Amino acid sequence: MRKSPTRADMNGMGFCGPDPSIEHGCIRCGENPQVDEQGYCGRCHWAVRAEVEEGSARLGEYLGAWARFAEWCTQRGREV
Numbered sequence: 872m873r874k875s876p877t878r879a880d881m882n883g884m885g886f887c888g889p890d891p892s893i894e895h896g897c898i899r900c901g902e903n904p905q906v907d908e909q910g911y912c913g914r915c916h917w918a919v920r921a922e923v924e925e926g927s928a929r930l931g932e933y934l935g936a937w938a939r940f941a942e943w944c945t946q947r948g949r950e951v
């Protein structure tokens with residue numbers, strides 16, 4: 872973990888943001904410039920995308936399990 876400087880430290884160093892060369896930082900890490908319309912940097916764009924895809928894959932498994940359960944119940948003449 873790097874030490875985050877106080878505002879006084881920043882003013883002493885002549886700037887008042889994490890990186891003066893980055894006008895609009897990434898909304899996730901705030902360290903890299905935004906490159907997509909959601910406001911993520913290149914690194915976070917892919918990281919978030921992977922998380923979303925993993926989430927929808929899990930949802931698919933979950934719904935698939937329910938579908939198999941419904942099928943199992945139907946085969947045994949039970950109501951879901």
Ligand SMILES: [Zn+2]
Nearest residue numbers: 897900912915
């Ligand atoms: Zn980022």
